[in-house]
Amino acid sequence: MTAKILDGNWFAGQIRERVRNEVVSLQQELGITPGLAVIIVGDNPASQVYVNRKHKACGETGIHSVVIRLAEQTTQNELLQKIEELNRDGSIHGILVQLPLPAHIDEMVILQAISPAKDVDGFHPFNMGSLAAGRELLVPCTPAGIVRLLEMAGIDLEGKRAVIIGRSNIVGKPMALLLLSRNATVTVCHSRTRELAAIAREADILIAAVGKPGFVKPEMVKPGAVVIDVGINRVEGKLAGDVDFPAVREVAGAITPVPGGVGPLTISMLLANTVKAVRLLQPTAGVKAKSRVRRS
Numbered sequence: 652m653t654a655k656i657l658d659g660n661w662f663a664g665q666i667r668e669r670v671r672n673e674v675v676s677l678q679q680e681l682g683i684t685p686g687l688a689v690i691i692v693g694d695n696p697a698s699q700v701y702v703n704r705k706h707k708a709c710g711e712t713g714i715h716s717v718v719i720r721l722a723e724q725t726t727q728n729e730l731l732q733k734i735e736e737l738n739r740d741g742s743i744h745g746i747l748v749q750l751p752l753p754a755h756i757d758e759m760v761i762l763q764a765i766s767p768a769k770d771v772d773g774f775h776p777f778n779m780g781s782l783a784a785g786r787e788l789l790v791p792c793t794p795a796g797i798v799r800l801l802e803m804a805g806i807d808l809e810g811k812r813a814v815i816i817g818r819s820n821i822v823g824k825p826m827a828l829l830l831l832s833r834n835a836t837v838t839v840c841h842s843r844t845r846e847l848a849a850i851a852r853e854a855d856i857l858i859a860a861v862g863k864p865g866f867v868k869p870e871m872v873k874p875g876a877v878v879i880d881v882g883i884n885r886v887e888g889k890l891a892g893d894v895d896f897p898a899v900r901e902v903a904g905a906i907t908p909v910p911g912g913v914g915p916l917t918i919s920m921l922l923a924n925t926v927k928a929v930r931l932l933q934p935t936a937g938v939k940a941k942s943r944v945r946r947s
């Protein structure tokens with residue numbers, strides 16, 4: 652069997668279309684243009700690429716976006732001051748600090764300084780804790796995008812075996828919580844897991860977020876399984892996923908490619924979260940937005 656390829660660009664386009672419509676209604680009904688601020692510290696070339704993509708995607712959906720570029724030597728206090736300023740700025744509804752940060756800055760301190768209501772990455776402990784408690788407020792973009800992709804592709808999660816390889820705060824852990832609350836049976840594997848291949852092979856849905864190019868081999872995949880590749884590894888200047896794509900696509904039932912899979916969904920969910928943050932900040936907007944959905 653050759654797997655169906657899940658085209659991330661197409662699904663991301665669908666989400667973006669919906670975001671564009673929501674931006675128009677927010678403007679017409681409340682006179683609010685959603686605003687996103689992205690802070691980038693230093694000049695990591697990959698970060699520059701991602702930040703430019705985010706800025707461009709905002710432009711396409713009518714979201715006002717500002718990119719704040721700070722020098723590599725910026726101190727933690729200077730960065731905290733900038734975040735405070737944006738927390739108070741009424742034209743900004745979403746704040747994202749691009750990771751990784753330079754080594755002299757404590758990531759946890761920075762992420763906790765962002766107002767939870769503007770935390771469009773969903774990395775603040777308040778949002779992570781809410782997710783763990785079963786209340787999905789601002790949810791991390793990559794796992795949220797994967798759930799939307801599975802929904803849109805008609806892949807049911809109820810009672811399914813999901814295996815996640817990777818336990819990071821930004822993908823593995825929130826992914827596990829989202830799948831769990833959708834009634835999947837979830838296993839999280841990591842670098843210390845024994846018999847990882849045998850566990851992976853039990854998955855109906857296998858999510859690879861390990862950061863090792865080509866890590867998932869066909870022997871680790873149950874025939875017909877859905878394989879989601881979160882890897883964004885640069886190998887000899889080219890982008891490579893965590894899945895050995897040519898071999899695994901012969902075994903899987905459906906698979907996301909890299910590039911053109913999860914990456915574009917992450918960006919679309921950032922836009923969706925920015926619109927959601929407007930509603931969370933404006934209770935009246937939330938009521939209107941909800942009743943609109945019910946009427947249509």
Ligand SMILES: Nc1nc(=O)c2c([nH]1)NC[C@@H]1CN(c3ccc(C(=O)N[C@@H](CCC(=O)O)C(=O)O)cc3)C=[N+]21
Pocket residue numbers: 700701704747748749750751772792883890909910911912913914915917918
């Ligand atoms: N605070 C924060 N939030 C993030 O969401 C965040 C971050 N920091 N740091 C880095 C990672 C990585 N990330 C990606 C977003 C889009 C693509 C993407 O669109 N990828 C394209 C290809 C891009 C290319 O050619 O390099 C694709 O897969 O088709 C990839 C990776 C967001 N991240």
